[in-house]
Amino acid sequence: MILHMDLAERGYDILLERGALSRAASYLNLDRRVLILTDEGVPAVYAETVAKASKRAVTVRVKQGEGSKSIPVFEEVCRTLLEEGFTRSDCVVAVGGGVVGDLAGFVAASYMRGIDFYNIPTTLLSQVDSSIGGKVAVNLGGVKNIVGAFYQPKRVLIDPEVLSTLPPRQIANGMAEAVKMALTSDAELFALLEREDAMTVIDTVIERSLRIKKDVVEQDEKEAGLRKVLNFGHTLGHGIEASQGESGLYHGECVALGMLPMCADGVRERLLQVLVRLGLPTVIEGDLEEMLSLASHDKKCRGSRISTVRVEEVGSFRLADEEIEDWKAEIRSALMN
């Protein structure tokens, strides 16, 4: 199936198809120099498949984890492009999860002020969320995604077959973002996640999540308003994530926890049950005050105020702008219940 992201001259197709990876050459223009960025956690065969389909491939395999989303690694990859003689008409392909996609996208956005970028997400999290929409970035000073760009890929190839090699915790990690989409925008998808074993309906979960994200990005590419809904659970989530370090909870696990206090009571009860079904955490462990303090470094803060997203009814949301101190107080109180 093809979904078209309608962003005028920046528009692109998202292909969702089992086995798409093995047909990369027919879906992407690889008849040029191709920098394949992947990481040590991604089965090497995926990058090799793309390399074989490319005219002149250079594969860069970074370390797994957020540590690779740094400005020095960004510089290193740009240097490789330069040394390998990449020009404006060549391209970068991400083969991996969100870390690889965010890093590769920022490299493609910046090298020669922008060369073609393709994304082949290989984790559930990147397939349902981070691979589309054009937010690319690296981290700095312990703050996530603080340096980056809005840069849309030329095409996104989503092959659900690659999910079969993922460990269950990685699947749960991605499900958290699907839950986010469902909870804020698709009551039917949420009901499906309450009812079915998620992996048996995974293609539907991916497609419906992509449709929600696509609609939001089309209406608000650069996060002037509506797109903030995609940050549901992410402000506190980023605070939890920042407090953990590399070996702590995964991004989706932190988002799962970050959504809980932002739901009305009845919704929170249903969310808790879905998180348990999916194998996601439901209790924040650690120093909440530190997490709240780290959360207030987020891009969603302006001065003493913060943009927030709340769900009072499954399938809908409310955006607000409030005092950071009020928001912290509400979270403390919600977590007491």
Add this chain to the structure above:
Amino acid sequence: MILHMDLAERGYDILLERGALSRAASYLNLDRRVLILTDEGVPAVYAETVAKASKRAVTVRVKQGEGSKSIPVFEEVCRTLLEEGFTRSDCVVAVGGGVVGDLAGFVAASYMRGIDFYNIPTTLLSQVDSSIGGKVAVNLGGVKNIVGAFYQPKRVLIDPEVLSTLPPRQIANGMAEAVKMALTSDAELFALLEREDAMTVIDTVIERSLRIKKDVVEQDEKEAGLRKVLNFGHTLGHGIEASQGESGLYHGECVALGMLPMCADGVRERLLQVLVRLGLPTVIEGDLEEMLSLASHDKKCRGSRISTVRVEEVGSFRLADEEIEDWKAEIRSALMN
């Protein structure tokens, strides 16, 4: 005088006005956190003037020269923004020449995926050319502007009074870009430069140069075609510049030399005379083959081909796409004459 750069939602005003710097607070929104980026070669009083006009100013003074246009310095400035608590609603102001503007612009483009950027160019070169148009970048591996973005400023403030503190060689450096605009697009301006002492008509030189650049950028913001005219003299120019190192010729001096072989014979004669009048070099010294080799790393190259700009008649130009080897041969031959 106000020129409006018409780029739809990315459009902005360019103010050209003697004394504008001292009225910065009325022209720019400085009622927020303001990162002022300047360098050690810019009179400190200019940045101080902007700082005094700002609600909460942080001034970063980088070393003078291309060495500051690097990814590590970019990272350092981003870190300062983060540590000083800058949010999406704060801004960056460049107070300096092209190095400062390019670095500050790339920082503003990337921090939180883009915050407001103002440019107050204080060299002639940046006033007539680099401060408008939205090309921002840093250097890497000895190649100029290889990592960057297209990112338009929110406003540009051009105060010709600041030029009075510039040494003559810096004035000549900027004049080279004005000559480029004239030679390719404004025969009247070229005649003015042949006839008058340039400094006595400097406001006119700046205004006419800005009008040319504005027209070109409006028609081709991202250099898909027409904008390549602004690269006239720059491909060989970048090669000359890269072969010199920090203590060599200035950018404008290299562009002056780079224009010479790209002119038809009659035009070259007139150009030579203007360069001499303006105190610009007319003879390439050093290893031409090395310069040509460095030039072929330029962003204007794709595979074995290169985009070139030629002037056969003053005030007009011809864009071409040719084999790099042919281009090198023509340059060798033109320089023999």
